[in-house]
Amino acid sequence: MARRRRKENEPLLDQRRIVIVALELLDKVGLNQLTMRKLAESLGIQAGALYWHVKNKEELLELLVDEISSKIIWSDDEISWKEVITSWAQSFRDVLHAYRDSVEIFNSSTISTSYSRFQQIENLFHVLSKAGFHDDDIPWMASMIKNYILGFVSEEVRFQKIIERKGQTVEELGEDTNKMYQALPKDSFPFMRQLSPYMTSPNWEREFNLGISVLLDGFTVKLKNDSKKGQSVR
Incomplete structure (x- = not known):
């Protein structure tokens, strides 16, 4: 394939431009088909020139994590720590939905080297610390929140793919599934039949x-219990 020549007014190649084009390509082909070769072609350069700026796909994914993380917003309002985290979690979810295969990108490495992701972690640690939680609990609490958000969005995306594959609307799939549950033997599955209307009519916003809320309420109970036990709470 012939390489596209850079136009006279086209910006020079740097990591910022690579990230922008990579995200555009990601939206078109998905993570599995996002290769360094295809990215080089989209940039109109030889693969060797790309590797000069990004050594491999792993580093590319870290750059994408950094870019996506930079879009997550923290509230500046004078509100409670629970409201701050809830607002941040909603922003995190919205940002993940804005980029194709974003959950897989975030899960691509166990230890991130992304500055923007570090900043998100630092902010979350700061909020939990100011709320009074113990240092040895904070990392695991933060991890619980992060894993909940990533897992929830992953489930939303999975459900949407099922809808698209079946060629149905959410309502149509819900009706079919509800009929299946209602046909189950009443003696063996009374609660599945009883709760079927709620199981088959997703309300993602309310569920999220x-x-x-359940996570943070649980954290609040722990904070109060620790205080009652006379433990040192900052």
């Missing part, structure tokens, strides 16, 4: 907020 419920999950965050």
